[in-house]
Amino acid sequence: MTILRYHIAFGIVENPARVLSMQPAALPQDGPILSPSAASFASDSPALRLNSAGWMSLPAAVMATLRTHAALKNYCRSRIQKKASIFDRPLQDFLTSYLDVVEAEIRDHANDLPGGASWDAALYDTADWFFSAFLPLPNAHLELTEEERKETGAERFIRFDVVFWTGTSLIAVTLERLSMPTPRQRHEQARFAAMRSDITFVSIPRKKNGMRLQSYLPSVCEQFWHGLRYPLGPYRPEAFRWQPAPGRLS
Amino acid sequence: MQGAVAKHMKLLSHDTMRGFGGVGEGMSLQIAKDGRRILWIAHEWAPKNFTAVDVSDPRTPRVICQTALPHNDMRSNSLEVSGDILAVAYQVAKPGGKPAGVELFDVSRPETPTSISFFDASGPHSRGMHCLWFVDGEFIHCSGGAADFEPTHFRDDQFYRIIDVRNPSHPVEAGRWWYPGTRKGDAAAPPKRVRPMPMDDIRGPDAFRLHNSNVYPERPDRAYLGYIDGGAFIMDISDKSTPKVIGTWNPHPPYPGFTHTVMPLLDRGLLVVTDECVQDEGEDWPKLTWVVDARKEDNLVPISTLPLPPVEEFGHKGGRFGSHNIHENRPGPSFRSEDYIFGVFFNAGVRVFDIKNPYRPEEVACFIPPMPENSRVATAQMNEIYVDERGVIYAGDRWSGGLYVFEANI
Numbered sequence: 001m002t003i004l005r006y007h008i009a010f011g012i013v014e015n016p017a018r019v020l021s022m023q024p025a026a027l028p029q030d031g032p033i034l035s036p037s038a039a040s041f042a043s044d045s046p047a048l049r050l051n052s053a054g055w056m057s058l059p060a061a062v063m064a065t066l067r068t069h070a071a072l073k074n075y076c077r078s079r080i081q082k083k084a085s086i087f088d089r090p091l092q093d094f095l096t097s098y099l100d101v102v103e104a105e106i107r108d109h110a111n112d113l114p115g116g117a118s119w120d121a122a123l124y125d126t127a128d129w130f131f132s133a134f135l136p137l138p139n140a141h142l143e144l145t146e147e148e149r150k151e152t153g154a155e156r157f158i159r160f161d162v163v164f165w166t167g168t169s170l171i172a173v174t175l176e177r178l179s180m181p182t183p184r185q186r187h188e189q190a191r192f193a194a195m196r197s198d199i200t201f202v203s204i205p206r207k208k209n210g211m212r213l214q215s216y217l218p219s220v221c222e223q224f225w226h227g228l229r230y231p232l233g234p235y236r237p238e239a240f241r242w243q244p245a246p247g248r249l250s
Numbered sequence: 251m252q253g254a255v256a257k258h259m260k261l262l263s264h265d266t267m268r269g270f271g272g273v274g275e276g277m278s279l280q281i282a283k284d285g286r287r288i289l290w291i292a293h294e295w296a297p298k299n300f301t302a303v304d305v306s307d308p309r310t311p312r313v314i315c316q317t318a319l320p321h322n323d324m325r326s327n328s329l330e331v332s333g334d335i336l337a338v339a340y341q342v343a344k345p346g347g348k349p350a351g352v353e354l355f356d357v358s359r360p361e362t363p364t365s366i367s368f369f370d371a372s373g374p375h376s377r378g379m380h381c382l383w384f385v386d387g388e389f390i391h392c393s394g395g396a397a398d399f400e401p402t403h404f405r406d407d408q409f410y411r412i413i414d415v416r417n418p419s420h421p422v423e424a425g426r427w428w429y430p431g432t433r434k435g436d437a438a439a440p441p442k443r444v445r446p447m448p449m450d451d452i453r454g455p456d457a458f459r460l461h462n463s464n465v466y467p468e469r470p471d472r473a474y475l476g477y478i479d480g481g482a483f484i485m486d487i488s489d490k491s492t493p494k495v496i497g498t499w500n501p502h503p504p505y506p507g508f509t510h511t512v513m514p515l516l517d518r519g520l521l522v523v524t525d526e527c528v529q530d531e532g533e534d535w536p537k538l539t540w541v542v543d544a545r546k547e548d549n550l551v552p553i554s555t556l557p558l559p560p561v562e563e564f565g566h567k568g569g570r571f572g573s574h575n576i577h578e579n580r581p582g583p584s585f586r587s588e589d590y591i592f593g594v595f596f597n598a599g600v601r602v603f604d605i606k607n608p609y610r611p612e613e614v615a616c617f618i619p620p621m622p623e624n625s626r627v628a629t630a631q632m633n634e635i636y637v638d639e640r641g642v643i644y645a646g647d648r649w650s651g652g653l654y655v656f657e658a659n660i
Contacts, residue, residue, distance in 0.1 A: 014607055086519075086545065087518040087519055087520060087543075087608055088517070088518065089516075089518065089519060090517050177517050177588070178468065178515075178516055178517045178579070178586055178588060179517065179586060179587050179588040180585055180586050180587060180639065182587070182590065182641060182658075182660050183640065183641040183657075184659060184660060
C-alpha cells in the first residue's frame with residue numbers, strides 16, 4: 001500500500017513555502033511533525049487532535065495558571081481561534097461552531113463515553129474528551145507534488161479553509177463565501193479534486209438552512225473518540241504525546 | 251493592441267460604440283430572457299443617453315441599442331439594471347434644468363427599451379441625479395438634488411436619496427440624508443471647504459455632496475456612502491425613512507478630497523474607499539484607494555492604500571491620473587471578490603490588486619490602452635469597470651475609446 005505524505009502550512013500564513021522550509025526536513029518514524037504553523041504527516045500517521053503536541057504553545061508558566069478544565073479548554077479554544085485572520089469572519093465563525101459542536105457532542109454522549117461513569121472518573125472528567133476532538137488546521141496550504149503542479153497549473157500549494165486529518169482520511173473543507181474563486185483558482189481546484197481520491201472534499205454553504213455542521217462533517221464531528229481508551233489533555237510528558245490511530249490499537 | 255502596456259491581462263476585444271465612445275460611470279450586465287448577456291453602458295456626455303452591447307461572446311461585442319438624450323445640456327452619467335428594469339440617472343448642466351431625475355425603462359426586449367416612469371428631482375437648486383445604485387429591484391439609492399433642497403453652497407446640491415420603486419410605474423421617495431450644514435436652515439454650520447477655488451464654477455473640485463451609495467442584500471440595513479469631501483459614511487438604514495450615521499472616516503484634508511466609492515467587504519470587516527481624481531496633469535495627486543479596517547463600524551481605521559505607479563511617469567502623460575471607479579461586487583451576473591480589487595485609474599489604465607493581506611496590497615495585473623482616436627487628451631482615460639461572474643472584465647474610456655474587454659490571469 002502506498003504511503004502518502006501530506007505537508008501543510010496553516011494559520012496566519014503569508015508565505016507557506018517559507019513556513020515549510022522552517023520545519024524539520026524528514027518525518028520522524030514515530031509520529032507526525034506538528035508546529036504552530038505546519039503539519040507534516042503520512043497516511044499511516046495517527047489522527048491530529050487538539051491534544052496532539054506541537055500546534056499549541058503552552059508554556060509551563062501559562063499551564064500553571066490554567067487550574068480548571070474550563071480554563072484549559074478556553075485557552076485551547078483561543079489558540080485555535082487565533083489561527084484565523086482577524087479579517088476572515090467565515091473562518092472565525094466556522095471554528096467557533098466546530099468547537100461548540102465538539103462540546104455539545106460530548107455533553108450529548110456523556111453516558112456513553114469511555115470511562116464516563118467508571119472508577120477512573122476520579123482521574124478525569126468526560127469534559128476532558130474535548131481535547132480528543134480532531135484538530136482543525138485553519139487556512140491550510142497543502143503542498144502539491146510536481147505532477148499535481150503540472151496537471152493543475154497551480155504553483156506550489158492549494159489552499160483550503162480548514163483541513164482535518166482523522167487518521168484515516170484527509171478532509172479538506174471549503175467555506176462558501178461572498179468571494180468567488182477566480183477562473184484560475186476554479187480550474188486548479190477542479191483538477192486537483194479529480195486527481196486526489198484519497199481526500200474528502202467538503203463544501204459548506206454560507207446559508208445552511210437549518211442544517212447542522214455535523215451534517216456536512218459527520219466523520220469529524222461525531223464520535224471522534226471512537227477507538228480511544230481514555231482522554232488525554234494537551235499537556236503531558238513526551239512519551240505520551242501521540243496516540244495510535246484507531247486501526248493500530250490492538 | 252499596439253502601444254498598450256499589459257501585465258497578466260489580455261485584451262479580448264474593443265468596441266468604440268458607433269463612434270460615441272465616451273463612457274460614464276455606469277456599466278451593468280443583464281442576462282436577457284433569451285440568455286444573451288447585455289451590457290448597459292452610461293455615457294459621460296451628450297448626445298447619447300445609454301448604449302446596450304451584446305457581450306455574450308466577449309470576443310465579439312455588438313452594439314444592439316443606442317439612445318439619445320433630449321438635449322445636450324445634460325448627461326446620463328450612471329445606470330443600473332435589475333432584472334428587466336433599467337434605471338438611468340439624469341443630471342443637468344445647471345441648477346433648474348430639466349429633465350433631472352431618474353428614468354426607469356423596461357428592457358425585457360433589449361433592442362427597444364420602453365420608458366416606464368420618471369422620478370423628478372429637478373428644482374431651482376438641483377442638477378438632478380448623478381449616481382445611482384439599484385440591485386434589488388425595489389429601492390434605488392442615489393445622489394440627487396430635490397425641489398425642496400436649497401444647499402448652503404451651490405456645489406453641495408446632491409445628497410443621499412432612497413427611492414422606492416416597488417411599483418416601478420410610481421416611484422416615491424422613501425428617505426433622505428444629507429451632510430449636516432449643507433442645507434440652508436440646518437442647525438449645523440456649513441462645513442469648511444477643502445479646496446474652495448474656483449468659487450464660481452459649479453464643476454469645481456470641492457464639494458460636500460454624495461457620490462456613490464452602495465447597499466448590499468447581505469446587509470440591507472447598511473448603506474455605504476462616498477460623500478466627496480465629507481469622506482466615507484456607514485449608515486443604518488434599517489428604517490429607510492430616517493437614515494442614521496453609524497461610522498465615518500475622512501482623510502480630507504490633508505488629502506485633496508473627493509471620496510467616491512465606499513465598498514464593504516462584508517466577510518472581512520473591511521472597506522475599500524476610493525477617491526476620484528478630478529484634475530488633469532497630476533494637479534490633485536495623490537488620489538488614492540484606501541483599505542479601511544471596519545470591524546468596528548464606529549471606529550474606522552485606514553490600514554493601507556493600493557499601490558499606484560509613479561507620479562513622475564504618469565502625472566504629466568496627459569489627462570487625469572489616480573483612483574476612480576472600482577468593480578463594486580454587486581449581486582447579479584457579477585464577479586464578487588473580497589480578495590481581488592479591480593479598478594480604473596484614468597491614464598494608469600485598468601489595475602487588479604490582491605488584498606488577501608490587507609496591510610500590503612499587491613498589484614497583480616494591469617492593462618493600459620494607448621490613447622484612443624479622437625480623445626481630448628493624450629492618454630486613454632479609463633473611467634468605469636465591471637467584472638462578470640465568469641471573470642470577464644469590461645472597462646470604458648471617458649472620452650472616445652468606448653468599451654474594452656479583458657481577461658486576467660489571476
